[in-house]
Amino acid sequence: MFRSVAEPIGPPAAGAGRSSLGFWPMSTSLFTDHYELTMLAAALRDGTADRPCVFEVFARRLPEGRRYGVVAGTGRLLDAIEAFRFGEAELELLERTDVVDRATLDWLADYRFTGDVDGYPEGELYFPGSPILSVRAPFGVGVVLETLALSILNHDSAIASAAARMVGAANGRRMIEMGSRRTHEDAAVASARAAYLAGFTATSNLEAARRHGIPTAGTCAHAFTLLHDSEEEAFRSQVEALGAGTTLLVDTYDITNGIKTAVEIAGPALGAIRIDSGDLGVLARQARDQLDSLGARNTRIVVSGDLDEYSIAALRAEPVDAYGVGTSVVTGSGAPTAGMVYKLVEVDGRPVAKRSSHKESRGGRKSALRRHKDTGTALEEVVHPVAESVELGPHDRVLPVPLMRGGQRVEGLDTLAESRERLRAALVSVPWEGLKLSRGEPAIPTTFL
Amino acid sequence: MFRSVAEPIGPPAAGAGRSSLGFWPMSTSLFTDHYELTMLAAALRDGTADRPCVFEVFARRLPEGRRYGVVAGTGRLLDAIEAFRFGEAELELLERTDVVDRATLDWLADYRFTGDVDGYPEGELYFPGSPILSVRAPFGVGVVLETLALSILNHDSAIASAAARMVGAANGRRMIEMGSRRTHEDAAVASARAAYLAGFTATSNLEAARRHGIPTAGTCAHAFTLLHDSEEEAFRSQVEALGAGTTLLVDTYDITNGIKTAVEIAGPALGAIRIDSGDLGVLARQARDQLDSLGARNTRIVVSGDLDEYSIAALRAEPVDAYGVGTSVVTGSGAPTAGMVYKLVEVDGRPVAKRSSHKESRGGRKSALRRHKDTGTALEEVVHPVAESVELGPHDRVLPVPLMRGGQRVEGLDTLAESRERLRAALVSVPWEGLKLSRGEPAIPTTFL
Structure with missing residues (x-):
């Protein structure tokens, strides 16, 4: 009943179709909300597009009653970032529909992601406020990835989180x-x-x-x-x-x-x-x-x-x-979507945050670690400003890892098999109440320093 | 705030990539469950793959409390059927993973959909049991489309059904x-x-x-x-x-x-x-x-x-x-999925149906009409064997239309704008109770003749 494939096939190389029969018209660059590009256009015009920025992906909360979330999609996202290019077909659409001006089209024609990305590896658990992904790039370079990053992480994490409970x-x-x-x-x-x-x-x-x-x-x-x-x-x-x-x-x-x-x-x-x-x-x-x-x-x-x-x-x-x-x-x-958001948290080295009503955010670039008891049982998720050093106990674990540097994928990232194993090990560390299927609080609290 | 595009761009022609930058490795033929091809393999071996069959898509029920469903995705499905080909890349995967035998690979290499398809046009309302799609083809030709047809119709109809309530x-x-x-x-x-x-x-x-x-x-x-x-x-x-x-x-x-x-x-x-x-x-x-x-x-x-x-x-x-x-x-x-199923209802001209437990189905090829009062208000959905002629009142409407004949798309199918208008008109005919947002029964009953 079970058949294994001999080896996985990676994503397609840009410019190379694999099928002899048909293709979708694809770079990933139009999996993007209209407003990302109008923001870019305005920022290019006023010079702010070059400001060094940090964007962070996190979930304000877990789906109702869930005890933990599972990070998934990071590998697909890195593939998608590499394929985020504006070729003739993409530029033609943007020009014909008058989404952005000529200067912006020219900028997009040369677009390559050039920033740094850190994030929780696939298969890691996450909790409310966990900084699941951090993108550091000039505003224009980073803002255009918002829709694509959220589509992939929200979908894949929602499925993996439900699937882990079933497993x-x-x-x-x-x-x-x-x-x-x-x-x-x-x-x-x-x-x-x-x-x-x-x-x-x-x-x-x-x-x-x-x-x-x-x-x-x-x-x-x-x-x-x-x-x-x-x-x-x-x-x-x-x-x-x-x-x-x-x-x-x-x-x-x-x-x-x-x-x-x-x-x-x-x-x-x-x-x-x-x-x-x-x-x-x-x-x-x-x-x-x-x-x-x-x-x-x-x-x-x-x-x-x-x-x-x-x-x-x-x-x-x-x-x-x-x-x-x-x-x-x-x-x-x-819970068909994970509800993660992609927020601008730092501009030119200073923290920024929305202040109105109930959707408040925490400014500043953050990292996180998970504290564990001597027995290996997880105790809390500690989210802290990157600038602030936090003492790491012998059983604690820093959660984000480098994923891209200067637009290049870091070598030696986890395989899918390794991500499976990472999740298996992470679930072993969850307190037993946190593995219950019934509705309740997150398995461990998040502490913001 | 609103920008229009000058003209829609259709789906990609098979074999032609539109982007200068990247492609997904795609024909649509591997958007398919493993078991469709193992069934095919066994049917090719015993000769039943050539038996003339009718498959029907329908929903046993609407999502809980919903009053109507909206058919969507048919246009995308027809595109996807035309791109359902097994090229070298697809055959290589099936061979390497040993999904089917050589005879089946050879058969798939020549696969073209050759059958007839009728169905509710996009934008039409549907109710429990409505024969939303009917595929007439030899078993092997029709069975392999099950997964793809359901993926597209279940997803798109779920979204359109929710969206119509919001509109x-x-x-x-x-x-x-x-x-x-x-x-x-x-x-x-x-x-x-x-x-x-x-x-x-x-x-x-x-x-x-x-x-x-x-x-x-x-x-x-x-x-x-x-x-x-x-x-x-x-x-x-x-x-x-x-x-x-x-x-x-x-x-x-x-x-x-x-x-x-x-x-x-x-x-x-x-x-x-x-x-x-x-x-x-x-x-x-x-x-x-x-x-x-x-x-x-x-x-x-x-x-x-x-x-x-x-x-x-x-x-x-x-x-x-x-x-x-x-x-x-x-x-x-x-209700993220519409819950439609793709069922074999006729083999060699005789009705077939599963008989065990609670998932009973109605055998035989069916058509449907919607009866209306003189005022234009819908009264009931009548689902009947195609073989049985049903009297059509002056305000009644036959629901399925021809979509493909001999594997070719019928000319003059609705544009997306026409489908929008069809739905608008269909909703006008729904009894006012059926437009309430609160949970309740389907807006009109389905009568099976």
Whole structure:
């Protein structure tokens, strides 16, 4: 059921199409709000576009009742920044629609990101106020990345944060992400990546295998059974094509008959059965008994059908070997966006912050560390001005790492596999209350120095 | 504030990149679940891949409490079907990861969609069970489109359905979609399109202007004010660059001071002010009074900041001229996916349907019509077997239209502007209870013949 790809394929090199058949018209530079470019135009005109600035990405709060967030998308963002160029096609659109003036078009034609970026590595936990990304660049160079940075980080972190809760609920059992059909076609690829980062075993999405090297899984849908004149014929065909190790979907007609037929045809070496509807706990127990009685003791049971972290947890005591999860993971299980913002916090070395009403921000460039007990359990997230040195205890950990320097990606950044491992280790350090699925406060408090 | 593009730019021609800078590695064929291809492989092997089939897309129910759904994405889907080809890069991935056998790879290399497609046009309303899309093709040709069709229709319809409620709540006032930063970067482009289809006036998303010809809007964020040494300098710079007709964001520091400064600098010809935080109703009234007292009687008031259909409706009595809407529209306002399914309903001319437990389906190829009173008010959605002729009253309307014939797109399909108009007209026909924002039953019942 699980197939691995030999090696991941990275993002496309700029200027090089991979498919022999079709292309999207893409640099990433128009994944941008109109106002980023009008701000740039005004700032170029009055000379402030060159002022050295610091922008920070953070979330004011976690989605309601969530205990932690998972940083995801940073790797995709670095790719997207490298592809943030204004070519002829992009400039033509901006000129034709009169978004900005000629001087700004000329400036954009030469645009390359030249700044420095630090941030929490992918797979790191975050809490309210954590400085997840810090961009240091002249105003014009940094401001135009706002929309793209937030799109990627908000989406991918929302999916990874939901997925991590599901992986926790599954308690070590296999998890297959199969939600592509429930989200935008390209968001589906990013969702597969985020879910895998969070500990899912595989995805149904083939483009995610190509783009990110994620293992894919899948065998048959109900349509395949309905296509055939009988369930028996469908199963026989599937086993002949995919081998006895395949997963047979047994709930098209009657599950008990389906399991009987499945084992008759595939033999006790049948890889797995899948149940996609009904009371999954009851059905899994019945199926396990029936499989065992038929001698198919090693045949696994896969369940799917509107699962979320709560229903996964509710199946903990049942003989379920793997979960297929769709809608809930790709929609962030009630929190489809992470709510991060990209704020200007420093201009020319002095802190700046919005002051009106309830959306107050903290000015100044910040760093953060996480304090831990001797036992390794996390105690608090400490967010502090970079200028202010903070004593680091033996179990404490500085959270941001360098990601880009002078517009170049830092060497040796984490692979997706390393990010998976980072998250696994970070979750081990969370106090046990923080791993509960029920609504509550963040697992650790954030202290602002 | 609003800028129009001269003409929409269509989707990229297969094989032709538009940007001089970068490409995504794309045909659309890997936006596909692994199991679609393993089903295909088994069906090719046993000969059933050639059986004539009908697949139908429908929603078993509307999102909880919603009164109607809006069909969106059909145009994007037709583009995506035309780009559904397996080139060298796609075949290489499938071979390397051992997803399917050689015979299946050879079949895929020649894949072109050759079937017929009918469906509800974009902008049409749908209800539980409405046959939104019907695909008639040999099993192998039709089954591989399942994931892609559902990704596009589920996403775009979810956004359009939420957006239509917001447009209704705004009661004719301008609506700007500015949610790109709260959703995946490419989903943002589709969201802008869906919101525009549903009646939004403009989007912040520049790629949506390029790809779909949607008007874009935007001026400045708080960062622009913070960049400058004073609000006054920021406003002066913006007015010099963008003219007095621009929109000044007045809530960075103190709103009353902000408005005073704005009118001092731009004069009474100031286009608009924007308020992005606080109690928007109270602030809009105060701002209107202040603007009027300063002689800026034609200066409009734009509000933004976590608006959804309910808060938009709550501002109906306030002097608000335009709404900027972000998170809620791009996340479907609580319903981020439309929950449509793609089901095999007919094989070799005979109806087929899953029979187990609670996910029952209705077999057989279906059509639908909407019955209306003499007054034009919709009465019911009638879903019937295509084989069965149904009498059409003088005010009734057949809903599905031909979209593709023999793999070719039907000529003269609706433009995006026509889809907008279709939705506007369809909403006029909905009984008044069905336009309420509160939770309730579908606006009209679905009758299955």
